[in-house]
Amino acid sequence: MAAISLRKGNTRLPPEVNRVLYVRNLPFNITSEEMYDIFGKYGAIRQIRIGTNKDTRGTAFVVYEDIYDAKTAVDHLSGFNVANRYLIVLYYQQAKMSKKFDQKKKEDEIQKLQEKYGIGTPASKDK
Secondary structure (H helix, E strand, C coil), X not given: CHHHHHHHCCCCCCCCCCCEEEEXXXXXXXXXXXXXXXXXXXXXXXXXXXXXXXXXXXXXXXXXXXXXXXXXXXXXXXXXEECCEECEEEECCHHHHHHHHHHHHHHHHHHHHHHHHCCCCHHHHXX
């Protein structure tokens, strides 16, 4: 009901609010069904992506159909206890996430340059 009253008022949302949520501190063995049960209470979900590799385990992206549903989920689920872990629910921010990927690109670029010039890699000494 709170979401309905929020929509009727001409309420302006903060700029960081969007439909995509970034969830951290999830149990590693959580299933998609459990995620839909937890987050589906706050509105229609378009997609859930759960991290599966070593770097992304314990994280997920939840995409809602409506921005107000996403806001309600953040308000209610931040700090929610799931299997003795407290969820961290944030709005996805492209700028912050791309900085992490830029770091990985730079590391790969350095490794390629080291290989090209034979610095610190045993395989390049054979050339």
